[in-house]
Amino acid sequence: MSNTIDIDKNSTAIKSRGSALNINRVLKHATIFIVLVLAWEIGSRIGWLDPLFFPKPTDILASIFRIYVTQGNVWFHLYASLGLVFAGFIAGSVLGVVLGSLVGFSAVIRRFIKPYVIVLEATPRIAVAPLLIALLGFGAASKIAIIMLVCFFAPFINTLSGVINVNEEKLELFESLGASKFQIFTKLVLPDAIPVIMAGERLALTAALSGVLVAEFIQRDQGIGSLILTYTRNLNMASAFACIFTLTLIGFLIFRGMEWLDNRIAFWNHDDGMTRVGSRSKQRWLKQHGEPQ
Amino acid sequence: MTNAVASDLVESAEQVVAAQGVAKSFSGGSVIALQDANFTVKQGSFVSLVGPSGCGKSTLLRLIAGLIEPTQGHIEVHQTQVKRARQDVAMMFQRATLLEWRTAIENVLLPTEIRRTPSSEDKNRAMELLNLVGLGDFAFSFPAQLSGGMQQRVALARLLQTGADILLLDEPFGALDEFTREKLNLELLRIVSEVKATTIFVTHNISEAIFLADEVYVMTPRPGQIAKIVPVNLQRPRELSVQTSAEFNELVAQVRETLGAL
Ligand SMILES: Nc1ncnc2c1ncn2[C@@H]1O[C@H](COP(=O)(O)OP(=O)(O)O)[C@@H](O)[C@H]1O
Numbered sequence: 001m002s003n004t005i006d007i008d009k010n011s012t013a014i015k016s017r018g019s020a021l022n023i024n025r026v027l028k029h030a031t032i033f034i035v036l037v038l039a040w041e042i043g044s045r046i047g048w049l050d051p052l053f054f055p056k057p058t059d060i061l062a063s064i065f066r067i068y069v070t071q072g073n074v075w076f077h078l079y080a081s082l083g084l085v086f087a088g089f090i091a092g093s094v095l096g097v098v099l100g101s102l103v104g105f106s107a108v109i110r111r112f113i114k115p116y117v118i119v120l121e122a123t124p125r126i127a128v129a130p131l132l133i134a135l136l137g138f139g140a141a142s143k144i145a146i147i148m149l150v151c152f153f154a155p156f157i158n159t160l161s162g163v164i165n166v167n168e169e170k171l172e173l174f175e176s177l178g179a180s181k182f183q184i185f186t187k188l189v190l191p192d193a194i195p196v197i198m199a200g201e202r203l204a205l206t207a208a209l210s211g212v213l214v215a216e217f218i219q220r221d222q223g224i225g226s227l228i229l230t231y232t233r234n235l236n237m238a239s240a241f242a243c244i245f246t247l248t249l250i251g252f253l254i255f256r257g258m259e260w261l262d263n264r265i266a267f268w269n270h271d272d273g274m275t276r277v278g279s280r281s282k283q284r285w286l287k288q289h290g291e292p293q
Numbered sequence: 294m295t296n297a298v299a300s301d302l303v304e305s306a307e308q309v310v311a312a313q314g315v316a317k318s319f320s321g322g323s324v325i326a327l328q329d330a331n332f333t334v335k336q337g338s339f340v341s342l343v344g345p346s347g348c349g350k351s352t353l354l355r356l357i358a359g360l361i362e363p364t365q366g367h368i369e370v371h372q373t374q375v376k377r378a379r380q381d382v383a384m385m386f387q388r389a390t391l392l393e394w395r396t397a398i399e400n401v402l403l404p405t406e407i408r409r410t411p412s413s414e415d416k417n418r419a420m421e422l423l424n425l426v427g428l429g430d431f432a433f434s435f436p437a438q439l440s441g442g443m444q445q446r447v448a449l450a451r452l453l454q455t456g457a458d459i460l461l462l463d464e465p466f467g468a469l470d471e472f473t474r475e476k477l478n479l480e481l482l483r484i485v486s487e488v489k490a491t492t493i494f495v496t497h498n499i500s501e502a503i504f505l506a507d508e509v510y511v512m513t514p515r516p517g518q519i520a521k522i523v524p525v526n527l528q529r530p531r532e533l534s535v536q537t538s539a540e541f542n543e544l545v546a547q548v549r550e551t552l553g554a555l
């Protein structure tokens with residue numbers, strides 16, 4: 001079309017993430033880190049820090065090497081814990097999203113359930129853990145139940161609020177287009193809620209990691225939580241720290257993993273996500289319809 | 294119906310929207326949003342609704358769109374009473390209300406998708422419409438990647454994709470800056486004459502109302518009503534410069550007088 005007026009093309013310029021690593025900053029951080037670790041090492045050696053509670057970093061390093069390589073016992077426990085984390089997380093958060101959608105869909109259920117939600121939300125979930133064990137006995141079932149419990153609420157509440165808070169104007173648009181209730185739900189309400197659901201999932205997965213530790217502290221049979229407890233009771237603090245750092249790494253990986261997932265699923269909240277999905281959809285169009293004129 | 298075919302045909306070529314004694318109140322009658330509206334809109338004509346906020350402009354559009362029902366009187370579109378949202382009437386809002394998770398073209402295709410699985414033809418039509426509003430190059434951009442004016446263009450293309458011949462626009466460019474608004478108004482005039490649509494356009498800008506319209510419905514508040522219908526016989530196609538003509542200013546004065554703002 002030649003008779004249309006030119007358009008501000010700047011608005012599509014995608015902001016670059018601009019993370020050419022700043023060497024200076026990295027050096028600064030590395031220096032501070034090394035100084036801290038050295039101070040810890042020296043402090044433990046000359047007795048400023050109680051080596052019982054603050055084992056030397058070199059000892060921790062040796063423990064890491066032992067539990068991962070020479071003795072290699074951490075793998076079994078890690079495997080056990082992570083299995084529970086994912087089972088409990090998936091069960092709990094899927095339940096949260098499904099129930100959140102159902103409750104959000106019906107105003108009647110919503111009104112009926114609201115007081116219970118408030119009461120349950122105010123109750124610390126972990127407090128119920130011993131009851132779950134009493135109910136389900138020792139073993140994987142009660143551990144998974146505890147993790148489900150801590151994973152359930154964030155996705156449930158977020159899904160519910162995401163589903164309830166639909167933009168009135170968009171709703172009116174759908175109504176003016178003659179959309180059915182089902183279409184409104186699948187084409188508007190649910191996708192609109194996805195970013196806030198994802199935020200709930202992120203909280204849930206972090207909670208799952210704490211949940212598995214609590215479960216394993218209570219039932220000390222296997223898993224990284226029981227390993228930490230055993231090491232601490234035997235005053236083997238270096239190995240306990242080795243386990244804790246393992247959890248740090250897992251927590252970090254979970255965070256990054258969820259970021260990656262959010263970028264795939266709620267892509268329209270990310271510049272690079274939009275670019276990626278947009279160009280893929282353009283390729284698909286070109287394949288089916290040829291060059292748009 | 295069968296014995297009045299001839300006269301129906303004549304009528305359908307003439308008036309596409311007709312309101313008789315239409316009133317709408319809310320909150321059990323305590324808020325009268327609109328009272329005693331009577332008008333007929335001719336096929337292919339452009340009507341502006343102008344008036345201060347709260348005078349029932351949006352209420353009137355919603356009534357025509359079948360989103361709400363009148364408390365009194367009745368509204369006919371193409372000689373049938375409006376009872377619910379219908380395919381020959383489509384609406385556009387002050388905000389673009391695009392779905393952020395859909396590309397521009399997917400947004401344009403939404404009205405089709407609600408009726409059926411879009412065919413190859415539907416998709417090509419959507420692309421044509423994006424070209425018509427000047428956004429052909431942005432078909433695969435997401436709303437967040439577009440400026441406010443571009444988002445309203447997508448909304449306009451989506452409006453046209455419905456295939457409706459009656460277009461209701463509720464302050465569609467009201468949130469945009471003056472320059473973009475003028476630009477889009479000109480394009481709107483070109484486009485609705487190209488697709489031969491009947492248009493009802495809400496604004497609270499008097500000059501804009503007159504510049505666009507064949508008829509200006511001047512609305513006044515408390516209670517909301519159509520106080521006067523002002524015909525606009527300015528030549529088409531119109532240039533922005535018509536706004537400085539004596540004839541135009543005479544129309545402005547007439548509208549202002551009705552609004553009591555002179
Ligand atoms: N859903 C509603 N419930 C109660 N009052 C309403 C509703 N919609 C509109 N009104 C009232 O009706 C009057 C006209 O509103 P509206 O048609 O939106 O005016 P305009 O679009 O001209 O600004 C206003 O006083 C408004 O508060």
Ligand SMILES: [Mg+2]
Pocket residue numbers: 350351352463
């Ligand atoms: Mg309004």
